[in-house]
Amino acid sequence: MALALKKSGLVAEVVGVGRNENSLQQAIDLGVINRAASAAEAVREADVVLLAAPVGQFAGIMQTIAPYLDEKTVVTDAGSTKQNVVASARSHLGEHLPRFVPAHPIAGAEKSGVTAARADLFQQRNVILTPVTETANDALETAQAFWQACGAKVSQMTPRAHDEVFAAVSHLPHLLAFGLVAELARRDNAETLFDFAASGFRDFTRIAGSSPEMWRDVSLANRDALLKELEMYQEQLASLGALLRGHDGAGLQALFEAARTARNDWAHSFEKQ
Numbered sequence: 186m187a188l189a190l191k192k193s194g195l196v197a198e199v200v201g202v203g204r205n206e207n208s209l210q211q212a213i214d215l216g217v218i219n220r221a222a223s224a225a226e227a228v229r230e231a232d233v234v235l236l237a238a239p240v241g242q243f244a245g246i247m248q249t250i251a252p253y254l255d256e257k258t259v260v261t262d263a264g265s266t267k268q269n270v271v272a273s274a275r276s277h278l279g280e281h282l283p284r285f286v287p288a289h290p291i292a293g294a295e296k297s298g299v300t301a302a303r304a305d306l307f308q309q310r311n312v313i314l315t316p317v318t319e320t321a322n323d324a325l326e327t328a329q330a331f332w333q334a335c336g337a338k339v340s341q342m343t344p345r346a347h348d349e350v351f352a353a354v355s356h357l358p359h360l361l362a363f364g365l366v367a368e369l370a371r372r373d374n375a376e377t378l379f380d381f382a383a384s385g386f387r388d389f390t391r392i393a394g395s396s397p398e399m400w401r402d403v404s405l406a407n408r409d410a411l412l413k414e415l416e417m418y419q420e421q422l423a424s425l426g427a428l429l430r431g432h433d434g435a436g437l438q439a440l441f442e443a444a445r446t447a448r449n450d451w452a453h454s455f456e457k458q
Contacts, residue, residue: 186235186263186290187217188304189335200227212299225253236262241402243270248278254278254441261328263353265399266406267315267344275319285323286328287350289313290337297396306334315344325392352410357418359400362393362410417447 190196201218203209208220228250230236236246243264254260261282264270267287275286292310312332316325329339342350369378404411428436 186237186303186331186335187212190331191306192304193217195334196332200231211365214304215299215301215302217302224249228255228258229252230255231258233327234260235257236260236264237404238264239396240264240270240406241398241401244273244277247273251278251281254280254281254284256284258284259324259327261288261291261331263288265289265355265403269349269406271317271344273313275290277426280318281397284324286320286325287315287317288328288332290332291313291355292337292436296394297399305336309331309353312337312339313347314339314341314454315347316341317344322339348407349410352407352414356403356407356411359395360415361418362390362406363397363400366390366393422429 187201188198191199198220199218201209201212201221202224203212206221209218212218213221224246227295231254234254236243238246242263250260258281260274262270264287267289270287274282274287279284279369289309290307290312292312293305311416312324312335312442314328314332332339369375372378425440427433428440
């Protein structure tokens with residue numbers, strides 16, 4: 186977002202806050218931020234504050250910055266879950282809650298860290314805003330304008346609807362990818378398996394290269410919805426097992442054809458965006 190907003194000319198200065206001084210210096214060297222500061226110093230007189238950290242840290246961050254936020258400052262975030270983030274905001278932002286606009290950019294990649302930053306990451310990608318009853322209209326408009334300046338297509342959902350949707354299409358796939366790689370890595374012949382793994386394995390497991398800390402927090406934050414999705418997927422696996430045990434070639438082909446059609450239709454629609 187910092188690179189995109191700089192490229193758009195919408196912001197004059199970006200102040201970075203982080204846990205790792207080497208990463209902050211890299212961000213300065215790469216031109217992602219203009220300077221680094223403490224959280225309290227960084228948010229003073231800021232027009233917009235973006236929370237971009239594992240969602241498990243949001244409560245502590247909000248508690249830290251709340252006393253130093255200007256009354257006009259808009260706070261938004263890039264967290265992959267929303268109900269827990271809203272709950273943290275209600276607990277820790279106090280009177281500043283109306284200036285908070287929860288958001289989720291749907292444009293991630295498996296790479297992390299400042300060296301993976303790209304100014305075009307959000308071009309023609311979806312950003313979901315999940316305003317709540319307390320959210321001020323002008324704060325919502327400001328957050329929407331900032332994300333649009335990054336090239337994003339902005340839409341809105343309720344926090345609950347967001348978490349249910351992304352439990353199915355994002356959080357579950359990550360859980361499955363991490364689980365498959367971990368299971369294979371524990372086997373006695375893991376080295377042989379990985380030696381012969383090719384493009385199919387690479388494509389299916391690409392997202393297992395994502396940040397473990399971030400996905401730990403996402404999984405726990407959206408636990409209830411994710412457990413429901415996991416149960417439904419286990420039912421699908423049981424159905425596949427029954428088809429295999431029954432030598433049901435026709436059933437397998439019908440399932441594969443239905444899945445291929447759904448996947449290709451989605452891919453075609455995605456490519457047109």
